[in-house]
Amino acid sequence: MSDTVDRWLSLGATSDWISPLIAMVQDWLNGPPHDFYIDWNAGWSVSEIKKLLKRHGVRVWGAALVDGMIVFSVHQGQASRVQSLLEQRGVPISYGDVPNTGQPLHSTTMVL
Numbered sequence: 001m002s003d004t005v006d007r008w009l010s011l012g013a014t015s016d017w018i019s020p021l022i023a024m025v026q027d028w029l030n031g032p033p034h035d036f037y038i039d040w041n042a043g044w045s046v047s048e049i050k051k052l053l054k055r056h057g058v059r060v061w062g063a064a065l066v067d068g069m070i071v072f073s074v075h076q077g078q079a080s081r082v083q084s085l086l087e088q089r090g091v092p093i094s095y096g097d098v099p100n101t102g103q104p105l106h107s108t109t110m111v112l
Contacts (some may be wrong), residue, residue, distance in 0.1 A: 026061040026062055030059060030075055035071065037071050041068065
């Protein structure tokens with residue numbers, strides 16, 4: 001069933017201009033985004049990825065199937081957690097790996 005949904009999403013994405021616009025608005029509303037790309041041929045669907053992350057309290061937006069890649073955004077502050085969740089379940093990340101610098105992905109300003 002999810003393969004069928006993914007195929008319809010892929011077909012619709014070829015002439016779709018509204019989804020990227022909605023994703024930009026969602027990026028603005030949800031804070032700084034971090035994008036991930038997962039190869040659809042790895043055996044995961046858009047809905048499976050969304051359900052997995054939602055079960056762990058991660059808000060996902062802009063999820064789509066584009067040119068054989070599952071593309072989605074999460075808040076930048078949750079990117080390391082998302083990467084860990086995906087890796088623990090064997091989901092291959094094609095793009096969006098979080099650099100292992102030991103530093104937070106976002107800067108914080110402390111006002112004294």
